[in-house]
Amino acid sequence: MDKVRNAVLPNDTLKKRASGLRYLWVTVLLVVIDQLTKVWVAAEYELYESRAVIDGLFNFTYVHNYGAAFSFLSDSGGWQRWLFTAIAIAISAVLLIWLRRNPVNFWRQNLSFALILSGAIGNVADRLMYGYVIDFLDVHYQGWHWPAFNVADMAITIGAALMLFEAFVDNRRDDEENSK
Template structure:
């Protein structure tokens, strides 16, 4: 697994991954904006639907009342911070480097939405008859999975240091 993830410790492969992730994210969001009705659930399978909505805030619509440029600035600061972390993290932390690339791709994808649409396009809805999760998108998934990978890398590094 480390051999497969090793390229993400180098700038060019990480940048290529980020570019591909951004293209995929933006292509899906364009299709959602063009073809998915607004605020109408389109069932895909039990407990999963496509549901186009517009998020004016950040994750889970937090800061929805904040000025759009504040949100963009906040995301740019986050991208810069994650780039700084990526650079400072040792080359042996392949899982963390993939996580950093995923977070950067997700944050940039949502920044692009702000410039293109004026809001973030969300479209994935998990639900039951009595509960539903916040509507999210692929970029949000990149951010969440990336953060989980960074935590996993920290746990594995901590365990390895005790061995």
């Protein structure tokens, strides 16, 4: 049977059919971790409660973010919920299309898309279920505080950084080296 399949579809064709959608396991795993951590924080903490994890550097602080990154537009009356939800859904659709079109061996780009997709889905789930995003990771140092964030935000940030890195690396060169 394999000889017949290989005669009809050579190995090169079979490899090309494998797409970046194989990286969706990363997306699913991170969405689950993101949602579980948010459920845990909402159950264990009172709103605005803060507990030191690493004294003077890192806290768990339960907050609601009605805006986007850095609470952008958080006090705009509610319309921003739907704007950010629509943007995240549109970006998610584009990332899924790119993942489908990408060869599986474009691992850096596929991984970056999967990470960004997981963050978008995690935060959209919050906006749809609660009307806000649950943030709880609080980094600070000597009175300076980074805005609270969550696992989905970390995935988006790491995915964007990887995407920038990948932009400077030519995947086709990797393909040529691997085929030798």
